[in-house]
Amino acid sequence: MIRICPSILNANFDDLPGEIAKVAEVADLLHLDVMDNVFVPNFTFSAERSAEIISQSSLPVDVHLMIANADSAVLDYLETSAMSVTVHYEACEDPGKVLRSIRAAGKRSGLAIKPNTPIEVAEELLDVIDMILVMTVEPGFGGQSFMESMMPKVEKARHWLKQRTTSDIWLQVDGGISLQTISIARKAGADTFVAGSSVYKSANPAMMVEELRNIATSA
Numbered sequence: 001m002i003r004i005c006p007s008i009l010n011a012n013f014d015d016l017p018g019e020i021a022k023v024a025e026v027a028d029l030l031h032l033d034v035m036d037n038v039f040v041p042n043f044t045f046s047a048e049r050s051a052e053i054i055s056q057s058s059l060p061v062d063v064h065l066m067i068a069n070a071d072s073a074v075l076d077y078l079e080t081s082a083m084s085v086t087v088h089y090e091a092c093e094d095p096g097k098v099l100r101s102i103r104a105a106g107k108r109s110g111l112a113i114k115p116n117t118p119i120e121v122a123e124e125l126l127d128v129i130d131m132i133l134v135m136t137v138e139p140g141f142g143g144q145s146f147m148e149s150m151m152p153k154v155e156k157a158r159h160w161l162k163q164r165t166t167s168d169i170w171l172q173v174d175g176g177i178s179l180q181t182i183s184i185a186r187k188a189g190a191d192t193f194v195a196g197s198s199v200y201k202s203a204n205p206a207m208m209v210e211e212l213r214n215i216a217t218s219a
Contacts, residue, residue, distance in 0.1 A: 002186075002216045003170065004209050005062050007031040007196035008053075009044065009142040020057055022205040026213075029083065030059040031174070031194045033142075036067040039091050040140035047076035054080045064112065064174065064194075066139045067091065071098055078105035086110025086133050086172075089121050099128040110172070114139060119153035123160060129169055131192065132157050136185070137175030143197045146176025151188040158189025182212050183219035 006027050011019035020030060034050050037043040045053065054061045060083035067073050070091040077085050078101065085102045089111055092098050102109035111122055112133035122132050134153050137144035154173060161167050173185045174194035182193055195212055202208040 001191060002213055003028040003172075003192040004213050004216075005029040005031040005172075005192060005194050006199045006205065006209060007033055007142070007174075007194050008200070009033045010197040010200040012200075016053060017056060019200065019205075020059060023199065023209050024058045026206045026209045027059055028192075029062040030057050031062045031064060031196070032082075033196075034063060034065050034067060034077075035140065036073075039068040039088065040066045042140045047073075050077065051080050054082050060084075062086070062110075062194075064110075064133070065091070066112075074098055074102065078102065078107065082107060084108035084110055084131060086112050086131060088112045088114065088139075089117060090114055095121075096125055096128055099125060103128065103130070108170075110170075112139075112174075113153075115147060115150060119156050122157065126160065126164065126167075126169065131170040131172055133172045133174055134190070135175055136173050136177070136181075139175075144176055146178070146181040146184070148181075148184060151184065154185065154188040154190050161189075177212070179208075179211060179215060182216050186216045186219035 006023045035042045035044045062084045063082045070087040099109040108130035110131035170192045172192035173190045177195045178198040
């Protein structure tokens with residue numbers, strides 16, 4: 001199954017309901033990038049504002065926490081109606097404990113890794129992971145170029161997941177996903193794609209989501 005998750009990082013923050021409505025009929029999830037200007041050099045939404053966006057979204061929300069001290073900071077997001085909450089391995093003192101707490105709150109647990117982090121850190125945590133997120137840019141800003149050098153990580157993760165015949169673990173890529181790059185990520189094994197600037201900087205965001213899905217499906 002292919003999942004296309006538009007990121008509102010490049011949307012108009014002054015009219016998020018309208019921006020979400022543009023893709024609500026065709027997207028699978030809304031990707032909410034939460035940055036704290038500590039873990040990454042940018043700030044997007046506070047926990048309070050994030051909760052408002054999640055509650056008002058007509059799409060299920062996929063929360064990506066790019067914030068420091070995730071072990072405690074994640075608690076605010078477990079009280080929301082988000083479908084999925086992803087934390088960064090690099091921001092957790094005890095990633096396994098954090099992932100279990102996300103699941104215990106009835107949400108899908110995601111583990112993200114930055115480009116310099118080896119994919120092997122996720123292997124021993126597969127029993128508590130519902131989604132692996134391989135960053136294909138350095139987290140912090142939208143509009144960056146896709147790092148094809150990350151594809152061996154995706155391939156290795158897909159190999160692990162193929163060996164787990166009963167697994168429902170999603171494999172997500174985030175960063176630089178466009179009409180030109182989504183097939184590369186799909187062929188490497190990704191099934192869930194975050195697309196920000198390619199969707200919200202296009203003339204027709206809904207059509208772009210459909211085009212991305214078609215290319216990924218064909219790949």
